[in-house]
Amino acid sequence: MDSPLAVSTPQQLTALAQVSGLLSEQGILQLRRACYQLEAGSSTSAWIISNRTRGVTESSTLIREMMNSRAFLLAVSRIAGVPLVPHPFPRARSQVNYFYPPQAHHDKAQIGMWHTDGTSFVLNILLSEADEYDGGEFVYFDGSAEQFDVEELDQRVRSCSVKSSGDAVYIYGSRVFHGVRPLTRGRRMSLVLSFHCPYSQEDVNKFWHLASDDGVLRTICPWFRLQRDLARSAHEQYQRLGIEPITFADLDPLSVSP
Ligand SMILES: O=C(O)CCC(=O)C(=O)O
Numbered sequence: 001m002d003s004p005l006a007v008s009t010p011q012q013l014t015a016l017a018q019v020s021g022l023l024s025e026q027g028i029l030q031l032r033r034a035c036y037q038l039e040a041g042s043s044t045s046a047w048i049i050s051n052r053t054r055g056v057t058e059s060s061t062l063i064r065e066m067m068n069s070r071a072f073l074l075a076v077s078r079i080a081g082v083p084l085v086p087h088p089f090p091r092a093r094s095q096v097n098y099f100y101p102p103q104a105h106h107d108k109a110q111i112g113m114w115h116t117d118g119t120s121f122v123l124n125i126l127l128s129e130a131d132e133y134d135g136g137e138f139v140y141f142d143g144s145a146e147q148f149d150v151e152e153l154d155q156r157v158r159s160c161s162v163k164s165s166g167d168a169v170y171i172y173g174s175r176v177f178h179g180v181r182p183l184t185r186g187r188r189m190s191l192v193l194s195f196h197c198p199y200s201q202e203d204v205n206k207f208w209h210l211a212s213d214d215g216v217l218r219t220i221c222p223w224f225r226l227q228r229d230l231a232r233s234a235h236e237q238y239q240r241l242g243i244e245p246i247t248f249a250d251l252d253p254l255s256v257s258p
């Protein structure tokens with residue numbers, strides 16, 4: 001599919017990519033363990049995602065270290081097509097989703113699952129094995145956000161073939177409509193990570209999008225912090241992470257690895 005931003009920016013951004021082999025087997029096992037434990041602090045979410053735990057980079061050292069590591073950021077930046085840092089808004093930056101079969105039949109569930117994300121650069125890492133659940137396909141609308149129409153989904157819905165633990169879907173989440181189909185059996189667990197391009201002062205996050213997730217009171221302070229962070233230079237943002245800046249030249253797959 002065409003990049004949704006191809007017309008508005010000169011950079012070649014990726015709209016959607018199916019990713020495998022990003023994490024080591026050991027890393028996947030550790031992430032699975034960490035995310036299982038984080039379910040105790042999860043809360044019920046509306047619509048399709050049964051439960052979710054937000055802001056997990058704050059509560060899990062493993063996830064925080066992975067998110068802040070240059071090697072991981074470089075790998076995701078290469079997929080996205082722009083240098084990235086972890087999204088400066090903590091509660092939007094990382095989330096673990098726990099999907100279960102819906103308790104009651106919900107007529108609108110199929111429609112309700114369709115959404116765009118509040119953040120742009122989003123990596124959805126599946127952390128369940130294929131035999132642990134049925135249903136739960138990651139689907140997206142192959143067209144621009146303006147073309148999205150729930151009445152005409154049939155011809156333009158595509159499925160991602162992520163099926164094993166560690167497989168991931170990278171998505172330009174704020175512009176590509178997507179969703180996870182309801183489960184019919186078992187449990188599906190996923191880690192959703194959001195990034196920001198520090199070379200751009202812009203962020204699509206809208207106050208009301210964040211406030212609708214977290215409530216107005218919990219959003220006000222982080223919102224002002226977000227605006228301050230967005231104004232910092234890329235160099236400073238990488239410096240604050242304690243890593244060498246990732247530049248556009250680093251995205252060339254032929255350039256030397258860190
Ligand atoms: O769990 C997933 O694979 C993706 C869910 C999703 O789109 C989201 O949490 O925004």
Ligand SMILES: [Fe+2]
Nearest residue numbers: 116117173178
């Ligand atoms: Fe999403």
